Amino acid sequence: MVKKSVWRKFVSDPVLFAREILEVEPHPGQVKWLLSSTKPENALHTGNRWGKSEVQAIKILHRCFFKIRELKYNTARGYQAVNASITLDQAKIIFEKAIRLLKGKRKAEALVKDITFTPFPHIVFGNGSVFWARSTQRRGEYLLGRDYDYFNFDEVAFEPHPEYVVEQVVMMRLADRAGVLDYTSTPKGKNWFFRKCEWLKAHPQYGYVQNGDARENPYVSREYLEKKISSLSPNKVAQQIYGLFVDDPDQVILEKYISEATSKSSGLSPPVSGHTYCHGWDLARKRTYTVGVTLDITQIPYQVVALERFQREWKDVYSAIRKRKKEYGGQVIIDSTGLGDVVLSELSDIKPFGFNFGERGGKAKAELISNLQQAHALGKVAYPYVENTAEDGEVWSLQDELRNFYWDSNTECDAVMALALALWLVRGNIEKPVFVLPRVDKV
Numbered sequence: 159m160v161k162k163s164v165w166r167k168f169v170s171d172p173v174l175f176a177r178e179i180l181e182v183e184p185h186p187g188q189v190k191w192l193l194s195s196t197k198p199e200n201a202l203h204t205g206n207r208w209g210k211s212e213v214q215a216i217k218i219l220h221r222c223f224f225k226i227r228e229l230k231y232n233t234a235r236g237y238q239a240v241n242a243s244i245t246l247d248q249a250k251i252i253f254e255k256a257i258r259l260l261k262g263k264r265k266a267e268a269l270v271k272d273i274t275f276t277p278f279p280h281i282v283f284g285n286g287s288v289f290w291a292r293s294t295q296r297r298g299e300y301l302l303g304r305d306y307d308y309f310n311f312d313e314v315a316f317e318p319h320p321e322y323v324v325e326q327v328v329m330m331r332l333a334d335r336a337g338v339l340d341y342t343s344t345p346k347g348k349n350w351f352f353r354k355c356e357w358l359k360a361h362p363q364y365g366y367v368q369n370g371d372a373r374e375n376p377y378v379s380r381e382y383l384e385k386k387i388s389s390l391s392p393n394k395v396a397q398q399i400y401g402l403f404v405d406d407p408d409q410v411i412l413e414k415y416i417s418e419a420t421s422k423s424s425g426l427s428p429p430v431s432g433h434t435y436c437h438g439w440d441l442a443r444k445r446t447y448t449v450g451v452t453l454d455i456t457q458i459p460y461q462v463v464a465l466e467r468f469q470r471e472w473k474d475v476y477s478a479i480r481k482r483k484k485e486y487g488g489q490v491i492i493d494s495t496g497l498g499d500v501v502l503s504e505l506s507d508i509k510p511f512g513f514n515f516g517e518r519g520g521k522a523k524a525e526l527i528s529n530l531q532q533a534h535a536l537g538k539v540a541y542p543y544v545e546n547t548a549e550d551g552e553v554w555s556l557q558d559e560l561r562n563f564y565w566d567s568n569t570e571c572d573a574v575m576a577l578a579l580a581l582w583l584v585r586g587n588i589e590k591p592v593f594v595l596p597r598v599d600k601v
Contacts, residue, residue, distance in 0.1 A: 172220040179223075179266050180216060180259045187374040188213040192220075197366045201341040201355045203315075204370030205401035207378045210342050214241065214310050215255040217340075222287035223269060227307045231335045237287035238305060242328075243312040246279075246293040252312060253279050253291035297552070298327030307337045315346040320354075322552045345397050347406025348413040349561055355403070372399045410527060410563045411574075415534035419459070420557060422540035427463045428485075430454075435463070435488035438579030439479055439510075440572045441497065448475050449576040452486055453539075455584050460533075462541035465556065467573060476504055483508045491579045513579055527565070529585050530578035539581060544573075 168175040172192040176182050184192060191202055191213055204210045218239050220226065225237040243249040257273065260266045272282040279291040293300050294311070297319045309328055314320055324339075332339060343351055358365030373383055387395050396402040405412050429435065433456040442448040452464035464486070466478060483490050494501050494512030502512045515523040533539045545555040556573050563571045 168220075169224045169226075172217060175220045175223070176216045179263065180219065181263055182212070182216070182259065184213060184216065185209065185374060185376055187368075187370050188216075191368050191370075192217060194368065195340065195366050197338075197358075197362075197364060198336075199339050199341070199354075199358055199365040201351075201358055201365065201367045202370060203343060203345050203351070203355060203367075203401050203403065205372035205397075205399040206344055207372045207375060207383075208370040208401060209375050209377075210370060211252050211255050211312075212259075214312070214340070214342055215252050215259055218252070218289055218308065218310065219256055219259060219266070221308050222281075222283050222289050223285070225285065225287060225307070228336055231307070237285070237307050238290070239287065239308040239310075240290040240292055240301070240306050241310045241312055242292045242294050242301060244294055244317050246291065246295075248313055249291040249293055250279055252310070253281075253289070256281065256289065294323050294327075298323040301327050301331060304331065305334050305337075306331050307335050308340075309337060310340045310342060313343045314341045314354075315343040315349060315351040317350075319552070320350040321558070325553065345401065345403045347409055347561075348403050349406075350558070352403045352413075370401045372401070406564075408564045408566065409561070410531055410565060410568075411534050411560050413561065416557055416560050418537060419534060419540050420543055422459050422537070423542040424461050424540070425463075425542045426465070426544075427454075427461075429463075429487070432456075435486040436580055436583040437479075437482055437486070437488060437490045438576045438582070439490065440493045440576040440579060441475065441501065442469060442572070446570050447572045448478075449572040450478065450482055451573065451576040451580045452482060452488075453580045453584070455488075458538050459540040460538060460581070460584060462539070462544075462577065465541075465544050465573065465576075467546065467554070472504075479505060479510075480508055489583050491583055493575065493579060511583070513582065515575075526575075526578050526582055527568075530574070530581055533581050539577070541577070 168179065173184060173189050176184050188209055195202070202210055218241060222237060222239050225232065227237070241249050241252040260270060269284050270281060271284045274280050281289045294317060309332060311324070311328065317323060328339060341351060341354060345352065355367045359367045372378060383399065387399060390398065393404045393407060396404045433454050435452055436455055437450060437452050439450045440448065447467050447469055450466045451462055454461040454463045464482065479490065490508055490510040491513055492501055492505070492510045493515065495515045502510060513522070513526070541556060543555065543557060545553065547553050559571050559573050563574045568574070
């Protein structure tokens with residue numbers, strides 16, 4: 159039997175709890191995280207094998223055992239903690255790690271009431287706390303309908319819709335109880351998770367950020383790590399071993415170029431007398447958007463001065479293209495893939511150019527994207543921060559779409575392709591490539 163005075167120490171000391179109740183010894187990096195990650199939002203970016211799954215299992219069990227939350231919320235129904243990730247299988251990693259930490263530990267097992275594995279894995283504790291493993295698939299749909307005191311978003315760097323899931327779903331699930339939100343992940347380029355970490359570091363009153371180097375874990379083979387360090391590329395070592403944020407080599411437009419193009423923008427604007435314009439239009443498929451981008455090409459950098467993104471009937475699409483042409487003048491280029499002659503014929507009165515992404519076995523699209531990449535590398539394009547909210551509440555921005563534009567994943571990047579089409583019209587003014595063209599077979 160553990161004395162009440164000792165239990166009280168465990169409440170405020172998750173490291174002591176790990177040692178005495180779970181009978182494990184956290185390494186120094188894990189100790190630092192357990193003691194420091196107490197802000198409303200906490201982010202842990204680590205290399206592989208650092209031990210983030212184990213430390214989060216410890217943290218979740220500690221919070222469930224002692225219902226760690228503000229006292230004024232102790233009247234709330236039960237205590238709810240969740241580990242969520244891009245798939246249920248991924249979410250179950252920490253869930254199953256928690257079960258292994260409990261197994262065979264007499265003091266810990268005595269406080270477990272029930273464990274359910276299907277259909278929704280969860281542990282019910284004797285004090286009424288519940289620990290869930292859930293998926294964030296379908297943009298967090300499986301998280302709806304329940305409030306949480308603690309939420310761990312595992313491998314958030316790999317979530318395809320992180321901003322929507324966090325802002326529209328998770329935050330609202332925590333609101334009633336002033337719950338805590340942790341982000342834990344191996345980095346994946348400088349994406350949304352990177353920007354969240356940067357924001358939290360700049361606002362320490364709201365958040366805590368910690369990096370975890372795999373070499374901090376004394377239980378991982380030194381020989382194994384040294385072999386990986388010597389065999390992997392510097393970027394992969396930085397990301398997979400050191401847990402650092404680096405540019406993703408498969409990302410078409412690097413973060414530094416996106417930031418530079420945004421900083422040089424003069425903003426969206428109506429037509430100016432004496433200026434020259436051109437327009438690129440990417441047409442919608444089944445679930446994508448029609449996007450029109452207008453460039454002021456009077457001088458370098460070429461300025462994005464108009465951008466329209468919508469889902470409408472074809473007659474409305476044609477009307478929008480004609481209206482933009484009439485308003486600004488200048489050449490028009492249209493994505494004619496699939497629709498081809500039908501689109502060009504329908505808009506013959508404005509004499510648009512057609513661009514078929516599939517021509518020459520995909521080489522046409524590769525050249526289009528390379529020209530877009532080159533325009534950014536040479537500082538010849540600028541655009542403002544453009545953001546809008548869809549009817550379903552999803553927040554979209556041009557900058558996020560650019561960041562998520564990859565050589566092997568770009569079928570839903572309509573605004574980027576519209577920008578690329580507009581830049582294609584002025585490609586003669588963009589210098590020869592200073593880098594090797596990417597693999598065509600991945601376009």
